[in-house]
Amino acid sequence: MAGERLEDPLLGEGKGERDLEEIKSLEQFVKEIVKEKKKLWYLAGPAIFTSLAQYSLGATTQVFAGQLPTLEFDAVSTENMVIAGLAFGIMLGMGSALETLCGQAFGAKQLHMLGVYMQRSWVILTAMCVCLLPIYLFASPLLQLLNQDKKISMLAGKFSLYMIPQLFAYGFNFPIQKFLQAQSKVMTMAIVSAVAMVFHIFLSWLLMVHFKLGLVGAAASLNLAWWIVVLGQFAYIAMGYCPGAWTGFSWGAFRDLGAFAKISIGSAIMMCLEYWFYMFLILIVGQLKNAEVAVAAVSICDNLFGWVLMVFLGFNAAISVRISNELGAGRPRAAKFSILVVVMSSVLLGLFFFTLVLVMKDVYGVPFTNSPKVIHVVADLAVVFAFALLLNSVQPVLTGVAVGAGWQWLVAYINLGCYYVVGIPTGYLLAIKCDLGVKGMWTGMLTGVGLQTLILTGITLGTNWNKEAKHADLRIKKWGGSAIEQK
Template sequence: MRGDGEEEASAPLLQARGGEEAEAKGGRGRGARVAREWWDESKRLWRIVGPAIFQRVALYGINVVSQAFIGHIGDLELAAFSIASTVIAGFNFGFLLGMASALETLCGQAFGAKKHHMLGIYLQRSWIVLFLFALALTPTYVFTEHLLLLLGQTPELSRLAGKMSVWLIPQHFAMAMLLPLTRFLQSQLKNWVTAATAGVTLALHVVVTYLLVTRFQLGYAGVVVAADVAWWVVVLGQFFYVVCGGCPLSWRGFSVEALADFWEFIKLSTASGVMLCMENWYYRVLVLLTGYLPNAEIAVDALSICLTINGWEMMIPLGFLACGWQTSSARAAARARASPSSSPSPPPW
């Protein structure tokens, strides 16, 4: 009897120990499952972020290469190029960049709801809006010299920066096409296209800049022309990929439907542009303020080089913004699953 009592007394302890072992195994199973999900999600993330980072670094490298070559020409040329590219072009770029950011939400929603044809409509609509605003901002390039003189910059620096700014106008309109194209492709997980075109463009830019500056002795004009060519190469590369069959579901040719709800699209893009450009402008003003210092050429040169290096490094964390479209895409997909028979929700304006 005593043995039976001992067995009965020990039974709960054995069961508890077995329960602990089962719980431990369950915990290890959950931990392994979480680790596996984390690894799978990380791989999906880097398939998006990796090409996006490379694309940003390569495209920013165009400015780095241009600044490096023009720095060998002279201090005044480097200072004028810094004012023209960082302050004038950067001012306008910040506004266009903000306006194009509206496309991330719209394309993400359309892609998530499987309304692929709307991506092409949004792309064309964004092209029209950005082109009109780029046209409205063009006088800032034409009258750069007068603007800088009005702001108290030295006559020599203002005159040369004004000449360079006129040469930057082709880049200005290239941005109006490139920014929507990039977001259109990224929303469809075609980041490898943007990365490939950026890599080829950077390599071509190095060669063309070397030939124009070193071989043909064109000076700062050769640097700016090479940059113009580079930006239009990447634009045309992505454009022909889209219109020549690379996006059969989302691109069905040019359509007058892009003109529908045009004013509402302008209001949404303008709101996005004002919001983002304020963040983009503040450090560019520093370059302009540096021009008031004694020995302004050296001061502007030094600050612009530091800002360029810092900006190049920032392209790595900014590459993670390529995943931002997933939020709107996932929400649109969830709404489509919840009510498959309903029409997609209207754009968020």
């Protein structure tokens, strides 16, 4: 199986095939762009839907929780945003290590490695779930330590105990997703996520509205939805729809765990430094004058930002797969062309959202609030919010390039400098010291994201992709050792 050459709609015949030819005419350039766009949307379309569907699971729970007493609604929102949000970021980050390893192994047609990689990731992420358990078990005192209301903290802590099954679902879900993504099985992920979302909406209504089970109903529905995602995807794999990549459970999953954990932790740090950046900036809002209005305005923008970001995370997944597959196949020129096409596509989409926010600046906050003061603050934020959407149309794509190439630790250092040395201090100074309020906070965020985007752009442009293709080949041989021994 290791030497088998298989047809693939995105790669062609496998490792050793010719790289993209040098483009010498406009006609050839347009032809190659159309071809690459088909490959891109073949991956990005279902990936975007999957991101939106899974993001909607928590959002749907909060919508139905709006039917509960205010205190219970606040408890659900707090657990979903803080406790589950923290776990989600860590699990997603650690699982993202497989985007590099599985993607490059698939590009090299070393399919037998993928299943072992996924199982190793399960072992490491399950161990991390156990390490995160104290956050769920002691959520109440932790939330009070963050100056949250005592009543909300106590109830959110109780809800956190109910949500422990979701934590372990995260640990299994993300390795499975990266395993499937590397093989371009994105439509399967989309279908399973759609089924889980429909089930979740029905069960949430049944348990929370019809039977009025409150927090217990919310937890049962959300936990079951996430495990439907996990079990549905694994059933697809176990039934033999990933031939060669899944050959059953293997003791090889317990080998090289230390080295494998290192790249997983690098991915987690890269992702969490970015995720926590937004959490820290939200904390600044609580120190502003008229904090109630400021928090409401930022929450509206943050909600919209989250939905739009899911679209660009679809591009992130697509370019990560394309880069890792092409580098694994020894096609550096094709990898560079993929980056060009996906950046062009995401920038055009970013410009669309940028224009939409500016055109609708006086009304895009209306569906979320009846307060004229909040609507006014949201409208006042339109320009900086629009630029935030534009910058974040490019930034996730460049992060996807980094993941596909295996630069997780490099990006982690860049995030640390751009976000925590530049972005947060700038946001604090503008918001608090210069009395620019919410607009100052968002400007600080833009400073950090903008600097990170410039640095990643420079690194991407200056990269020797022929050298990266050789690194990918060495990485496959290094990480495939134990897998090969199992054959």
